[in-house]
Amino acid sequence: MEYFSGIAGVSITFAVMMTMAVLAVTLFFVGLYFNFRKWGQGSLAWGIEPEEGKHGIIGSLIVFAKAYWKQLRAYSVHHGQNILVTIVFDVIFLRRTARADPLRWFMHMCIIIGWMGLFTLSGLMFAVEIPYLLSIYGFKFSLSSTLIPIALNIDFIKPEVFREHVQLPAQLLGYLLLLGILIAIGRRLFIPKVRENTNSYDAIILITLLVIVVTGFIAHAGRYIAIGITDFTGYDFIFYDYLFWTLGGQAPFLTYVREIALTHSVLSLFLGIAFIPYSKYIHVITTPLSMIVNKGGEH
Amino acid sequence: MAKREPSLKIKSMTAVQLMELDACMRCGECAEWCPTYEGSGFRPGLSPRDKIYRWKRYVDKSYGMRAFFFGPKDISEEELIEYRDDVHGCTTCGICATVCEGALNTVELWEAMRADLVKRGTGPYGKQGAMPKIISDTFNSYNEPKEERLSWIPADVKIADRADILYFTGCTAGIKQTNLAVSTARVLNKLGIEFCTLGDEEACCGSVLIRTGQYYKEDNLAKRLAQANVTKIRQKGVTTVLYACAGCFRASLVDWPRLLGEKTPFKVMHVSQFLAEKVKAGEIKWLQKPYGEDKLVTYHDSCHIGRHVGVYEAPRQVLQSMPGMEFVDMERSRAYQRCCGAGGGVKAGMPELALATAKARVGDAMEVLYPEGEQKTKTNVFAQACPFCKRNLSDGRDALLAEENPRADIIIEDIVEISARALGLSNVKN
Numbered sequence: 001m002e003y004f005s006g007i008a009g010v011s012i013t014f015a016v017m018m019t020m021a022v023l024a025v026t027l028f029f030v031g032l033y034f035n036f037r038k039w040g041q042g043s044l045a046w047g048i049e050p051e052e053g054k055h056g057i058i059g060s061l062i063v064f065a066k067a068y069w070k071q072l073r074a075y076s077v078h079h080g081q082n083i084l085v086t087i088v089f090d091v092i093f094l095r096r097t098a099r100a101d102p103l104r105w106f107m108h109m110c111i112i113i114g115w116m117g118l119f120t121l122s123g124l125m126f127a128v129e130i131p132y133l134l135s136i137y138g139f140k141f142s143l144s145s146t147l148i149p150i151a152l153n154i155d156f157i158k159p160e161v162f163r164e165h166v167q168l169p170a171q172l173l174g175y176l177l178l179l180g181i182l183i184a185i186g187r188r189l190f191i192p193k194v195r196e197n198t199n200s201y202d203a204i205i206l207i208t209l210l211v212i213v214v215t216g217f218i219a220h221a222g223r224y225i226a227i228g229i230t231d232f233t234g235y236d237f238i239f240y241d242y243l244f245w246t247l248g249g250q251a252p253f254l255t256y257v258r259e260i261a262l263t264h265s266v267l268s269l270f271l272g273i274a275f276i277p278y279s280k281y282i283h284v285i286t287t288p289l290s291m292i293v294n295k296g297g298e299h
Numbered sequence: 300m301a302k303r304e305p306s307l308k309i310k311s312m313t314a315v316q317l318m319e320l321d322a323c324m325r326c327g328e329c330a331e332w333c334p335t336y337e338g339s340g341f342r343p344g345l346s347p348r349d350k351i352y353r354w355k356r357y358v359d360k361s362y363g364m365r366a367f368f369f370g371p372k373d374i375s376e377e378e379l380i381e382y383r384d385d386v387h388g389c390t391t392c393g394i395c396a397t398v399c400e401g402a403l404n405t406v407e408l409w410e411a412m413r414a415d416l417v418k419r420g421t422g423p424y425g426k427q428g429a430m431p432k433i434i435s436d437t438f439n440s441y442n443e444p445k446e447e448r449l450s451w452i453p454a455d456v457k458i459a460d461r462a463d464i465l466y467f468t469g470c471t472a473g474i475k476q477t478n479l480a481v482s483t484a485r486v487l488n489k490l491g492i493e494f495c496t497l498g499d500e501e502a503c504c505g506s507v508l509i510r511t512g513q514y515y516k517e518d519n520l521a522k523r524l525a526q527a528n529v530t531k532i533r534q535k536g537v538t539t540v541l542y543a544c545a546g547c548f549r550a551s552l553v554d555w556p557r558l559l560g561e562k563t564p565f566k567v568m569h570v571s572q573f574l575a576e577k578v579k580a581g582e583i584k585w586l587q588k589p590y591g592e593d594k595l596v597t598y599h600d601s602c603h604i605g606r607h608v609g610v611y612e613a614p615r616q617v618l619q620s621m622p623g624m625e626f627v628d629m630e631r632s633r634a635y636q637r638c639c640g641a642g643g644g645v646k647a648g649m650p651e652l653a654l655a656t657a658k659a660r661v662g663d664a665m666e667v668l669y670p671e672g673e674q675k676t677k678t679n680v681f682a683q684a685c686p687f688c689k690r691n692l693s694d695g696r697d698a699l700l701a702e703e704n705p706r707a708d709i710i711i712e713d714i715v716e717i718s719a720r721a722l723g724l725s726n727v728k729n
Binding site: 046048068096193194291297 | 312323352358399402
C-alpha cells in the first residue's frame with residue numbers, strides 16, 4: 001500500500017506508518033496517564049491532606065480533575081481574570097512571555113506556530129489519505145445515509161495532489177520552526193547566564209526538535225528528488241533542498257533518501273509525540289493548564 | 300514484601316500544584332527578580348527555578364512512572380536538609396509568581412513544600428520551630444503574656460466596647476511596634492470613627508504558621524486561631540475590620556477563608572484603604588506637613604498588601620494627599636516591587652539574608668530620594684504599610700549608615716504613623 005505522506009513506492013508503507021503511529025500515540029497516552037497519576041497523588045485543595053485509598057489507578061485521575069475544577073472555580077481576591085481572556089492572551093499569545101522578554105516571545109511563537117502548523121498539516125494529510133486508501137479497498141463513503149439527507153458522492157481528493165498543495169505552507173512553517181529553534185539554541189549557547197543554567201532537561205528538547213526539523217527538510221528534499229524533480233527554479237522556498245542536494249551530491253543522497261524519510265517519520269512520531277509526557281515537552285500541556293487554573297497569574 | 304515508602308511523602312501539595320511543577324518552562328525570569336537569590340550573592344540553590352526543578356525530581360522519584368513499576372527511588376537525608384535550607388531562604392514575596400511566564404502560583408508552592416518538609420520532620424528552619432508552641436501558649440508570636448496586648452493603649456485613646464468597625468491590632472503592633480497601634484487608634488479617634496478591638500482576646504492571625512509550613516501543628520493551630528478571631532469579631536457585631544499590619548491583613552483576606560472553608564462575615568480593609576476612602580470623600584483635613592517641612596516620599600509596596608492581594612493605589616493616594624509630601628515612585632514598585640527581606644520566616648531564620656535584602660531595598664529608595672550626584676539637603680521619607688517591612692528596612696538603613704553611606708540617612712515610617720503626624724498627633728504612647 002502506498003504511503004503518500006512519505007515517498008510513494010518506497011519501503012515505508014501505510015501499514016508500517018500506521019503501526020508506528022499507533023505505537024507512538026500509545027506511548028504518549030501511557031506517559032500522560034502516569035503524569036496525571038503522579039499529579040493525582042496530591043490533595044484536593046489547600047490545607048487538606050490526600051485521603052488514604054483514593055489515589056489509585058483511577059482515583060488519582062479523579063482527584064486531579066476535581067482539584068483542577070475546584071481551583072478553577074475558587075474565589076479570587078485578586079483580578080480573577082476571565083478564562084477566555086486567559087486563553088486568548090496568555091495561552092495563545094503568550095502575553096506573560098511578551099512582557100518579560102520580546103525575543104523569547106518571538107522564539108516561542110515561531111516554535112508554537114511552526115510545530116502546531118506542521119502537526120495540523122500532517123493531520124490533514126492523514127485525513128485525506130485514509131479515506132482514499134480505504135476507497136481503493138472498496139470502502140465507499142456516502143454521508144447520505146447517516147448525516148445529510150441529500151445523496152452526496154464524495155470525490156476523494158487525491159493524496160498526491162493534496163500533498164502538493166500543502167508544500168508551500170509546510171515549508172514556511174518549517175522555516176518558522178527552524179528559526180525558533182535556532183534562536184532558542186543560540187540563547188542557550190551564547191547568553192552566559194542562560195548557558196550556565198541550562199541542564200539536560202532543557203537541552204534535550206532543543207536537540208530533539210532540531211533533529212526533527214533538519215531531518216524533515218532533508219526528507220522533503222528527498223521527496224522532490226524521488227518524484228523526479230531536478231529543476232528547482234519553479235519551486236520557491238526550496239532552495240534548501242537544492243542546497244542539500246548539491247552539497248550532498250545526488251547519488252549518495254538518493255541512495256539513502258528512503259532511510260532519511262523513514263528516520264524523519266519515526267523521529268517525528270516518537271520524539272515529537274511519544275516523548276512529550278516523558279520530557280520537558282510536557283510543558284506544552286501543563287503550562288496552558290497552569291495559566292488557566294491560576295486565572296492568568298494571580299500575583 | 301512490604302511496599303517501600305517514598306522518601307518524600309506528599310501531604311500538603313494539591314494535585315494542581317504537583318502539575319504546576321511540570322509546567323515550569325525554566326525560562327529563569329524568576330531568578331532574575333528573586334530578592335533573596337540576589338541577596339545571597341546568587342547562591343544557585345536559592346533560585347526559584349532551581350527549587351522547582353529539584354522538587355519536581357523528588358516527586359518524580361517518589362511517584363513517577365518508574366516509582367510505580369520499580370518502587371520509589373531514595374532521596375538522601377542530606378539532600379532534603381539542603382533543600383529545606385534553600386526553600387526557607389525565601390520570603391514568599393511572590394515576585395517569582397508575578398513574573399512567571401507559566402503563571403505558576405509559586406508562593407503557595409513554597410508554602411506547601413515547607414509544610415511537607417515539616418510533616419516529614421525535616422523542617423522547619425531554625426528558631427521557626429518554636430513558633431507553634433509559643434503561639435499556642437500565649438496566642439501571640441512574641442511569647443508575651445496575654446495582658447501585654449493591652450499595654451500599647453494610651454489613656455487618651457477611646458476604644459468602644461462594640462462598634463461597626465474593629466481595629467485588629469496584630470501581635471507586632473500590639474506588643475513590639477506599638478507606635479503603629481497608637482497612631483492607628485489616634486487617627487481613628489481624630490477622624491471621629493468609633494471603633495472597638497478584641498482587646499486581650501485577640502489571637503495571632505496565624506500568618507507566621509502558614510508561611511513557614513506549620514499551620515497544622517498544635518492541633519491545627521492556624522485554623523483554631525482563625526476560628527477564634529472570626530467568632531469573637533462576629534460576636535462584636537462588626538461590619539468592617541481594619542488592619543495596619545499587612546501580614547494580618549493578608550491572613551484575614553486570603554488564609555482565614557481557606558482555613559475555615561467560608562468567607563469571613565465582615566469586610567477586611569487595610570487602614571490605608573480606609574484612609575484613602577476618607578481622603579476621596581473629603582473627610583480628612585490634614586492639619587500640617589507631617590515633618591514640618593517639605594519632604595520627598597517614596598512608598599514600598601509590602602508584599603502582603605501589594606502583590607499578594609493587589610492593593611497598590613490606596614497608600615499612594617493617602618501620601619499624595621498630604622501637604623508637604625512630594626511623592627516619587629521607585630523603579631521597582633507595585634507588582635514588580637523588591638521585597639524588604641523580612642517575610643516568610645527569613646528575618647527570624649536567616650537574619651543575614653534578610654539584612655542583605657533590606658539593604659538592596661533601601662538602595663532602591665536612595666536612588667529616588669537622593670539621586671546620585673545631587674546634594675543632600677534634607678532627610679527624606681521611605682513609607683510602607685507593614686511593621687515587618689519597617690523593622691527590616693530600618694535595619695537595612697542602619698547597616699548602610701554603619702558602612703558610612705550617608706545617602707542611607709532616610710526616615711522610615713509606616714503610612715499610618717505619617718498620617719498621625721499630618722493630623723498633628725503623637726505616635727508615642729505618652
